[in-house]
Amino acid sequence: MKYMMTYDLMESMRNTNQWLGSTARAMASYPAMAMTANPFMEWVGAWGEVTERAFSRMVVRPDWNIPVQTAADGTDQIVTIDTVLEKPFGNLIHFDVGGRDDMKRRVLLVAPMSGHYATLVKKTVISLLPDCEVFVTDWHNARDIPVSAGKFDVEDYTLYLVEFMKTLGPDLHIIAVCQPAPLTLAAVAYLAEENPDAQPRSMTLIGGPIDPDANPTAVTEFGHSVSMGQLESAMIQRVGFKFKGVGRKVYPGLLQLSSFISMNRELHTKAFRDQIIATAKGEASDHDKHNEFYDEYLAVMDMPAEFYLSTVERVFKNRDIARNAFVVAGKPVDIGKITTVAVKVVEGEKDDISAPGQCLAALALMTGLPDAKKASHLEPGAGHYGIFAGAKWRKNIRPLVLAFIDANAGDDRVTVRKAADAAPAATTVAKRNSAPSNVTPITPKAKTRKSAAT
Structure with missing residues (x-):
């Protein structure tokens, strides 16, 4: 139960950060905030928008979004x-x-x-x-x-x-x-x-x-630095009550993500700081380079x-x-x-x-x-x-x-006939060292998409 509680705690922390970002963005968008020039509220709104998007992406399965293909005609x-x-x-x-x-x-x-x-x-x-x-x-x-x-x-x-x-x-x-x-x-x-x-x-x-x-x-x-017991104790948790796999032991995607980010912490920190600045200036967009990368990078699975x-x-x-x-x-x-x-x-x-x-x-x-x-x-x-x-x-x-x-x-590719298996070992070796006469090419069976699916 302890591991299930920690799993739910991580999800609660993620949910809270998403809510904080959403709240900051909503507050900054109130018309009353525009009555006087206040750059601070623009920065609050930009921080909220970037934060909300980042933490919401962590539990969303990305779409493939494969573009249309142009045919020969x-x-x-x-x-x-x-x-x-x-x-x-x-x-x-x-x-x-x-x-x-x-x-x-x-x-x-x-x-x-x-x-x-x-x-x-x-x-x-x-x-x-x-x-x-x-x-x-x-x-x-x-x-x-x-x-x-x-x-x-x-x-x-x-x-x-x-x-x-x-x-x-x-x-x-x-x-x-x-x-x-x-x-x-x-x-x-x-x-x-x-x-x-x-x-x-x-x-x-x-x-x-x-x-x-x-x-x-x-x-x-x-x-190499940790034992399997240490790894299991530190990394493995049980899925919480919110999901269908409740009780299943997993290595949570949120832990994996934190490990990825920690390996290049300065790089990721700079990327999010620059995105907040770009958002405050009105230069960011839904499909800019930052969002295109992090929408995929932050979407993790257990x-x-x-x-x-x-x-x-x-x-x-x-x-x-x-x-x-x-x-x-x-x-x-x-x-x-x-x-x-x-x-x-x-x-x-x-x-x-x-x-x-x-x-x-x-x-x-x-x-x-x-x-x-x-x-x-x-x-x-x-x-x-x-x-x-x-x-x-x-x-x-x-x-x-x-x-x-x-x-x-x-x-x-070739396959040796069964008769070769019954031959003496010395004879078989001799045949392998020469051009074999007892082999036949494998003819692949033609498969349609429909037959492959069945």
């Missing part, structure tokens, strides 16, 4: 969001451009479950839509998931990705953004052994902590406690992925079993969350993958957010990713 086509697969902790969604035939490039964008909604990758989706059929993992806010839905940890996350890939079929290209990169790698390795025909054609890992110790950051050091704790313990502390010792549902996952999926790693030179080298470690783990199917790119001057959104993504990284997808669009 010059007509504007509306983008609708279809749910391909619905699950308790997250859905597989598809951005359907009306009136357009299915694109040859089919991309599954794996969004982070790191305190923000999947809309964090909205700009990535917008940039890919003109050239790709885009699917996204749309994770749910844990505060809205009843306790009866059960747990959700890193193994469950991995199995969700496996199911999503099976649903979409092998004619698929994966782009994992930041936090899910290690688990996406594990999911593809899981498929490599359990269902190789369902593997995607390519996988692009963007700024993810495959090996956090390869180049430690403040995030890595924090993970993570299931099991997922948060198991991520810290198994990805950061024990380095299960980096040591190739990850286990899913009691089955060891061998990343070396990935032999046909082309892999590209993208990192940012100035990434302070997942520093250069952390994601690059993935290539060394894939001992069974030919070097010709491995690629990497380090974007000069790019921070963590810039490697999947913004000018550097649009102008430099996106074209490279699309070119990599096209270069690996053909299905050159």
